[in-house]
Every structure is written in structure tokens, then in C-alpha cells.
Amino acid sequence: MNQTAIDNPYLLLTPGPLTTSQAVREAMLRDWCTWDRDYNELVQAIRVKLVRLATARFEDFTTVLMQGSGTFSVEAVLSSVIPTEGKLLVLTNGAYGDRMVQMARVHGIATEVIDFGEVTPVAAGPVEELLEKDPAITHIAVVHSETTTGMLNPIADIGETAKRYGKIFIVDAMSSFGGVPMDIADLHIDYLISSANKCIQGVPGFGFIIARTTELAATKGRARTLSLDLYDQWETMEKHNGKWRFTSPTHVVRAFYQALVELEAEGGMEKRYERYSRNQQILAEGMERLGFRSLLSKESQSPFITSFYYPDQEAFTFQAFYERLKKAGFVIYPGKISQADTFRIGNIGEVYPEDMERLLKAIAENRFW
Numbered sequence: 001m002n003q004t005a006i007d008n009p010y011l012l013l014t015p016g017p018l019t020t021s022q023a024v025r026e027a028m029l030r031d032w033c034t035w036d037r038d039y040n041e042l043v044q045a046i047r048v049k050l051v052r053l054a055t056a057r058f059e060d061f062t063t064v065l066m067q068g069s070g071t072f073s074v075e076a077v078l079s080s081v082i083p084t085e086g087k088l089l090v091l092t093n094g095a096y097g098d099r100m101v102q103m104a105r106v107h108g109i110a111t112e113v114i115d116f117g118e119v120t121p122v123a124a125g126p127v128e129e130l131l132e133k134d135p136a137i138t139h140i141a142v143v144h145s146e147t148t149t150g151m152l153n154p155i156a157d158i159g160e161t162a163k164r165y166g167k168i169f170i171v172d173a174m175s176s177f178g179g180v181p182m183d184i185a186d187l188h189i190d191y192l193i194s195s196a197n198k199c200i201q202g203v204p205g206f207g208f209i210i211a212r213t214t215e216l217a218a219t220k221g222r223a224r225t226l227s228l229d230l231y232d233q234w235e236t237m238e239k240h241n242g243k244w245r246f247t248s249p250t251h252v253v254r255a256f257y258q259a260l261v262e263l264e265a266e267g268g269m270e271k272r273y274e275r276y277s278r279n280q281q282i283l284a285e286g287m288e289r290l291g292f293r294s295l296l297s298k299e300s301q302s303p304f305i306t307s308f309y310y311p312d313q314e315a316f317t318f319q320a321f322y323e324r325l326k327k328a329g330f331v332i333y334p335g336k337i338s339q340a341d342t343f344r345i346g347n348i349g350e351v352y353p354e355d356m357e358r359l360l361k362a363i364a365e366n367r368f369w
């Protein structure tokens with residue numbers, strides 16, 4: 001049972017920042033010196049844990065922590081690893097894929113886009129077709145869990161194709177890493193990006209990149225910015241035993257360590273995935289019983305966040321619905337797609353099946369207008 005209600009006025013049913021445990025929040029109650037050994041050892045312990053979480057072949061991978069929200073880490077990768085003569089292929093089916101395209105344009109990176117629309121998962125067929133036609137493509141980027149809709153993209157097929165054509169594979173696994181079993185070596189991922197405040201259940205303030213060491217080591221001098229220079233940040237962390245180049249979010253880092261310990265205590269990614277899946281299943285089935293329809297088919301639905309169509313009642317407004325649920329102790333999320341009116345409900349964080357049952361009860365009591 002969650003103990004978060006103690007100081008939280010409502011449960012965050014959002015894709016992050018999300019409701020964290022009492023212990024994660026308490027871990028922030030002391031101050032740290034960024035160049036002291038105690039703190040740097042904490043950073044190194046986190047780096048080791050992250051790589052081991054990501055793959056059984058941990059000796060081939062390394063990790064870089066980066067200040068800022070998750071977007072900063074995505075931009076750190078795109079702006080730091082693609083050489084001037086390189087070309088990026090972005091697969092998109094939502095706002096986060098589109099954001100990668102936008103970043104590439106800002107940095108003047110040659111970019112191809114395959115847009116799958118908003119409700120169709122990415123697929124390897126069109127990727128292969130384009131790779132045949134355009135051998136100049138060097139890097140492929142995709143979002144794993146497209147938080148815009150709740151879509152879980154089939155990245156294994158894309159990774160297999162990228163590998164077969166010798167391309168570098170970049171995955172934004174922001175809202176999935178830690179919440180679904182995966183081995184990035186098996187998925188042929190060269191750069192995986194995620195952040196502190198999603199499935200690991202930390203608080204916001206930094207992101208991280210898990211990279212194939214041989215690839216990252218070859219990127220020196222490619223960065224198009226100073227502060228998001230991935231290679232430089234990595235080199236500093238490696239050479240100076242966990243030191244960040246510039247001021248790091250010390251309290252957030254300490255809280256993240258606690259969150260990683262709690263992930264292990266829960267039983268790792270498999271167990272967390274089971275809890276999230278159970279949450280999502282209770283939510284989706286319960287909403288259906290109440291007459292709400294999900295945007296996505298069950299096959300593409302992630303266990304993290306679900307989009308629902310507005311109900312048919314004319315009097316429905318998202319704002320009023322939101323306010324009533326907030327009063328009842330739940331904060332939900334607006335929709336983000338253009339083709340239909342939807343809202344979203346997340347089920348990650350310190351959120352349990354009994355919370356989903358309580359939510360459904362609150363929705364049942366507040367669904368008539």
C-alpha cells in the first residue's frame with residue numbers, strides 16, 4: 001500500500017514527474033559537495049547499477065548522466081554523436097518523435113523522417129525500403145514508449161534492421177526504461193536515453209544515456225554544443241571517478257539512488273512490469289465498463305499510460321472532469337494528439353492496483369454531467 005498520501009494531496013497519474021515513495025523524497029534531506037568523494041562514489045554506484053539494469057552484457061556498455069530534463073539528454077545524444085557528414089533517420093508516431101526531428105533541424109543535421117501517424121506502431125518494412133534507397137543514412141532514432149498516446153513501439157524489429165544495415169541505433173526509452181524487461185544488447189541499441197523521473201521512480205532533474213562504449217568513444221569532437229557534449233561529460237565522469245562537468249542536481253541524484261534500490265527491492269524490471277501491467281489492465285477494463293473507449297488497440301498499448309476518448313456526452317469538459325478527480329485525490333493528464341479529443345491516465349510511479357480501483361470508483365461517481 002502506498003504511504004505517499006501522507007504528504008501528497010493527490011496521486012499523480014501522469015507520465016512523470018510521478019508520485020514517488022516517502023523514502024525517495026526523504027533521501028533529499030541532506031546536502032552534498034559535488035567534488036567530495038562521498039558524492040562521486042554515489043554517482044559511480046548509480047552508473048554501475050544502470051548499466052547492469054540495461055543489459056547482461058554490461059562490459060560492452062557505459063553510462064553518462066546529464067543535467068536537465070529528459071529532452072536535454074535526447075538532445076545531448078543527437079547533437080553529440082552524429083558526425084557532420086552523417087544522416088539521421090527518425091521514425092515518428094507522436095510528439096516525442098517529432099521533437100527529435102525538430103532537434104536535428106536546429107542542429108543542421110541531415111534528416112529523413114518516416115511518419116507513421118498517431119495510432120500506428122513503427123514498422124521495419126518502410127525502414128528497410130528507405131535504407132536501400134538512401135545509403136547516406138548513418139543513424140536511426142525511435143521512441144520506445146510514445147507517451148503522446150501510450151503506444152509501445154516494436155523496437156526489436158527496428159534494431160535488427162539497423163544492425164543488418166550497419167546503422168547506429170538510438171532509442172528514446174524515456175517512459176519505458178525500468179518498467180519493462182529489456183536487454184539493450186539483444187535489441188542492438190547503441191544509445192538508450194531515459195530520465196530520473198519516469199519508471200525508475202526518482203524525482204526530476206537529470207537524464208541518462210546508456211551507450212555502447214566503443215561507439216561513444218569514437219564520438220570525440222562531434223558535439224555541436226558545449227553543455228550537452230556527451231563525450232566530454234562521459235570522459236569527465238570516467239577520468240574523475242563520477243564527477244559531472246558542471247553543477248549536478250545532488251539531491252535528485254541521491255533520491256535516484258534510493259529509487260534504484262527500491263526497484264531492486266521490488267524484484268527488478270520484471271516485477272515492476274508486472275505491477276504496471278496489472279495497474280493498466282485494471283484501469284483499461286474498468287474504464288471500458290464505465291463506457292470509456294481506449295484510443296489504441298490492446299496490442300500497441302503500453303503498460304505505462306493510456307489514452308481515452310472523451311465520452312459522447314455533450315456536457316463533458318476535460319477541465320471539469322480534471323478538477324473533480326483532483327478533488328477526489330487524482331491528477332490525470334490532457335490528451336496530446338490532433339486527430340481526436342482524448343485524455344490520458346498514467347499508472348506508473350508509487351501507484352498500486354488498489355489505487356486504480358479507488359480511481360475507478362471516483363470516476364464512476366464523477367462521470368455524469
Ligand SMILES: *Cc1c(COP(=O)(O)O)cnc(C)c1O
Binds near residue numbers: 069071096
Ligand atoms: C518524458 C519524455 C521525454 C522527456 O521529456 P522532458 O519533459 O524533457 O523530461 C522524452 N521522450 C519521451 C517519450 C517521454 O515520455
